Amino acid sequence: MSKQISRRDFLKLATAGAATTAVLTGCGPASRYVEREPYQRMPEYTYNGLSTYYATACRECAAGCGLVVRTMQGRAIKVEGNANNPVNLGKTCARGQATLQGLYNPDRVENPTRQNRGAALSGDALEWDAAIQIISDALKNTDPAGIAFLMGMAPDHLFDLVSDLAKAIGAPAPLRFGALGMFEARATLGRAAETMLGRSAMPFFDLANADMVLSFGANFLETWLSPVAFTRDFSKMRRGNPKRRGYFIQFEARMSQTASKADEWIPIRPGTEGLVALAIGRLVAELKGGSVPASFSSVDPLEVASTAGIKLETLEHVAQLVVGSQAPLAIPGGAALGQSNGLATAESVLALNALFGNFGIPGGVFLSPLSPNQDAYHRPASAREMTDFIAKMEDGTIKVLFVHGVNPVFELPASLGFAEALATVPQVISFATFPDETALASDYIFPDHHGLESWGYQRVVTGSSQPVLSGAQPVVSPYFNTRATADALIAAAQLAGGKFAEAMPFADEVAFLQGKLAALVGEPDGSFFAPEINTFTAYFQQHGGWWMTAPALSSPSASNALARTVSPGVAEFAGNGEFFFLPFVSPTLADAGANKPWLQELPDPTTTVMWNTWIEMNPQTAQVMGIDNDDVVEIVSEAGRVEAPVYLYPAIRPDVIAMPFGQGHTAYGRFAAGRGTNPADVLGVRFNEAGDLAFAGMKVEVRKTGKKPQVLSRLESRIGVYGEGMGEEH
Amino acid sequence: MTTELKIPEYKLAEEESGKWGMVVDTDLCTGCQACVAACAMENNIPYVGEEDAAYGRSMHWIRTERFWEGEYPEVRMTDYQPMLCQQCGHAPCEPVCPAFATVHSQSEKLNLQVYNRCVGTRYCANNCPYQVRSFNWRDYQDPRLRPEITILANQFNPDVTVRRRGVMEKCTFCIQRIHKAQDLAKSEGREVEDGEFTTACAQACPANAITFGRIDHPETLVSQLAHSSRGVHHLEELGTLPRVTYLKGG
Structure with missing residues (x-):
């Protein structure tokens, strides 16, 4: 198994071509990454002008769309949808397309780093061995009840690994959160x-x-x-x-x-x-x-x-x-x-x-x-559960916090006090790929690979009538000195020995994945059939996942x-302002797109604004208040205040103002930091009966500031709001 | 002795049928911007930044337009309409170029933009009624101006030229994909078939609102859609003979 095999062999196994079971059993850990080669010494299979395509799963949100990534000479060139994946059937959204600007982002965390909490990204790089030692010590020297894992809504395989680890060592189950889940x-x-x-x-x-x-x-x-x-x-x-x-x-x-x-x-x-x-x-x-x-x-x-x-x-x-x-x-x-x-x-x-x-x-x-290897539906944490978690950070229950795939300092309402509570946790270790607000407030950043450099799987929660498990594989070798968080945790657990090592007896992340996929081997009604695990894993990579061929919807x-009698009544609104406040997720940026320049330059579909935050207001209301386009106004709620320029939006109720979520980062790289403002700053701590945040349950005041520093960049200024720039006169 | 002069038969562009065509169903377009992002990734289109974007210098080869009708509460948004180079049969951009940088391709029946001929007069953009041409006001892809390009450039499509400052550019119907399919077809001794490849925008579109293909074959999907009773050509009255058909909603 440990025999080194060449890149050429690897590609035979992993690309969406024909692979034979005979070769597949030779697949060992050493061959799991594709090496980038300089142009002068091209690998023998590489012809100029021919691309290699890899199937993987998108990690820009938790939906689990399948991707096929075109690569050339070890570089990822273009993302397309995987035509066979039942979730997206060959299609992608704008964020999926722009995932390459995350992979080749100039502001990634390049090395394992010792960080001064709250300061800019330090250049204090560590060796990975030292990093693993730090994780290992944190696991071994802390009472398991004081270890907490906070995870994002993707990827699922890492959540499974951390769940297994937490269970085995007696730590509380990991909590998952994401701004999209909240909204x-x-x-x-x-x-x-x-x-x-x-x-x-x-x-x-x-x-x-x-x-x-x-x-x-x-x-x-x-x-x-x-x-x-x-x-x-x-x-x-x-x-x-x-x-x-x-x-x-x-x-x-x-x-x-x-x-x-x-x-x-x-x-x-x-x-x-x-x-x-x-x-x-x-x-x-x-x-x-x-x-x-x-x-x-x-x-x-x-x-x-x-x-x-x-x-x-x-x-x-x-x-x-x-x-x-x-x-x-x-x-x-x-x-x-x-x-x-x-x-x-x-x-x-x-x-x-x-x-x-x-x-x-x-x-x-x-x-x-x-999803095929799922026991029950697990939803992400509600805002109320996050509040309980914050309370545990504040009262000192949590001694060590591991954070992966989520940025709660930015995403949660500031009034919940996550950032303040985080400051009281004795040790915070982040696995962030990008230097986001939460990562910078940690003691260490041990960067995970980008999604396109990663192994894994994502369960499809909805979007297909078939049970789908989308599979991810690295389409390029890691660009920076990053390491898969799963590999880092496995290595750290093994270093810690005892029950930690027993919980993580895997050679590496891929061995762990194979364990999780083993239940599907021999399953007859799936997208492919494989009699044993190595063949299964190879097909899983080629197809970009495994799914049942027949729909499995259940009828309630x-x-x-x-x-049942339901009586919703009218919602209660917190605050004394005259306007209903309606925050919404930016359709183009979503929760984590702000660090990709092309997502910033995509016009918002309805307003066509680029690169900034705006406040939508009915033109009639604005006229009464003496407010014009691009005037900066202040929104004051019971929980805080935030400023942004006004966009006179023709299709909004006169008693409502709306604001997109997605900008207003104080960190997260050059394209995001210092750009726009964050509506989460004015959201109060109110919940609905299910524990979700009542984010649209506020009334706010709008105050003029007299400022108008710049006009919003909007695509419609090229063509005119009512089409006056098209055609004849102009 | 007199020589008989053989003057090649001259055919007006509008007499020739297009080869490649596109149909956009605006009833299906949700304005999601997937096509815009896909186009930018495929064609190495630079982002220009907030300030230049505010000046109308953004480089989108395709954009989704929408207009408002009426006022609240009787306000209505028109259907989103992805606007891209219409690959006009009779293109207003072509005759005004003093450098022959924007010319009509005889073989593909497309409007070409030859970057190394372009001297940046911008006459073509001035004359384009669809406002789909974008001009490189700066060296947006030069690492000396933008250090981050050094890393971002890893993603550049090697089949598409990176443009310099002072050059006009526009949608090419992903001509690099056309050529790739043609090369393959040629090596196999056949013609390119409809559906063998598609443009980046059509490939990404989650709503299947964009259909691209051989408009010169009556049997293809794109031809049949183009003859739908819902089909319109934008600014048809200008006689531009656009190769993009829009299907109106409702």
Whole structure:
């Protein structure tokens, strides 16, 4: 097994070509990385002009899309979607495309580094042996109850490894968190699925086969859950069936990118989404002439219309459209769930689906299948669970904190006090690839490889009706002196000896992965069949994962959902300001895109602003207040204040102001640091019933500052807002 | 003795059918910018930074436009419309170039931009009614100006030239991909088939809103879509004969 094999052999095994089982058993750890060679001494297989393609998994978010990366002479050149992966079927989003600018980012952490907390990235590089010794000492010399692991929503294999390690040494289970999960209110979705669909799982909305879609705040064409899959399904909903064109109505206070594709955008007052869903349900039930279930009969559509700030005719019109459709579907999500009544809102919308009778039928609601090597659905931590975690940091329970794949100093609301609590933890070790805010507040940064240099797998939570495990492999050798966190932990545990070494008896990360994949060997109904583990691993690399060939959606029962009484009421709003505050995730940057220059230069789809943060305000409101485009205003909430230039946005309620999340970094490299502001700075500590942050449950004041330092860069200035720059006169 | 002069038959560009065509279904486009990012990654397009972007100097070869209609609450956004070089059969950019840097390809029926001929008069951009040409106002890809390029350049596509300051550029319909497919087809003694390859934008598009292919074959998907009753050509009245068809929504 330890025989060195050449790069040529390796490629035979790993590329998406034909590999034979005979060669595959020779695959040992030494051959697991491809060496970059100088041009003068080209490897024999390399011809100028021929590329090599590797299948892997995208790590820009947790959706687990499959990628095929074109490489040339050891460099990654272009990212394409993996046409066979059921999640994205060959497609990618903008962030997936720009992942190469993360790989070749000028501001990566290049070496294991000893860091002065809070200072800029120090140049105090360590040897990896010293780094492993530090991790090993931290594991061995700390009471297991004082060891904490904080992980991101990707990758899953590392989460599994850390879970196993924590369990074996008696440390608390690792906690996972991500800003996208927070803004998606995943805990709320999971709990609503438990009460209404009978199981805590991720609901599956069969958008592709619906013909009448009512979305209550779900931003499924932007960053929500699995945006590439939802965009494909949206496309099918619209034009997949030549006999009909799916109709789409979005209820939300601000026209998001998703709402901009709706046939009707209905700007309801924030916090009334649940009531509106119930009122539509009642009208639909009455039009159909059956009995009206209790939840629905308790609301008065006229009253709801006036509370939501719309006309009764609008609700009646929607109800009529629903009655006239074949496959209506209602989707709860986004800011509608990030309210004090978010859980009841999610339940109301699921109840509406039950009323439509679409549980378990095409175009309706299902439960997403579990990934092939998964025992149960594990959602990321809610903001309330993070608050408990912060309390443990503050009271000294946590002695050593390991952080990987998440940047809570930036992502969590400042008012939760994560940064302050972090400062009290005796030892913080970060595995960050980039010098983000949390990494710089650590004692050590032991950088992980970039996702394209990494092994691993990612479980697909939703987005495909088939159970999918997306597989990752390095497409290039590591560019910097980084090391896979899994390898670092395995080495450290073995160095520590005893129960630590027993918990991690693996030669390296790949051996660990093989252990986790072993259960799938010989499985007959998958995308490929392999009789033994080395063959399986090789095919897993070639295909970019393993998935079942048949759909495995489960159908929930509707009786439970209809029997249950839900009463969402109107959400409570914290603070005394006159405006509802609506933070939303930037569709182009998402949570971690700000360090990639091309993502910064992608215009925001709705406003076309690039490279900055803005505050959206209705032009009529702004006129009354004497505010113009690009005037800097201050938003004051009960929790804090933040400044940004105003963008007069024509499609937002006059009583709402909105602000994108994604900018406002104080670190994270030259393209992100010092650019824009972060709406998390004004978010207060309020939760909904499921423990998710009520991020859209605030009222804020808007104050003029009299400043107008610069105009926002926007693409529309090249063509004009109303198209006046196109064509004739200009 | 008189010699008979053989004057080659002259054919106006508009009389020739295109070879490659594109159809964009604006009812499906979600404005997600995946095409814009894919295009930038494939074609080594530089980012210009916040200030130059504010001056309208951003280099996007493709951009998604959207316009507003009406005022709140009766406000509506038009469908997103990805705007890229329309590869006009009768291109307004071509006759104004004093250096013959933007010319029509006889073999591909595309508008070419020859970077090493371009002297940067910008007449072509001035004359383009679609405003899809972008000009290199600075040496954006020069490591002396931008040290970070040294690392970012690892990702550059070796099939596409890196442009210098003072040069105009625009969408090429990913001509490097066309040539690659043609080379392969030639070596196998056949013609390039529809669907054998596609442009970076069409390949990435999660909504399948962009279709690229052989517009000269009536059976291809792109040809059939182009003849859809929903199809329109932008600024058709200018007589530019665009090769990109937009399918209107609704």
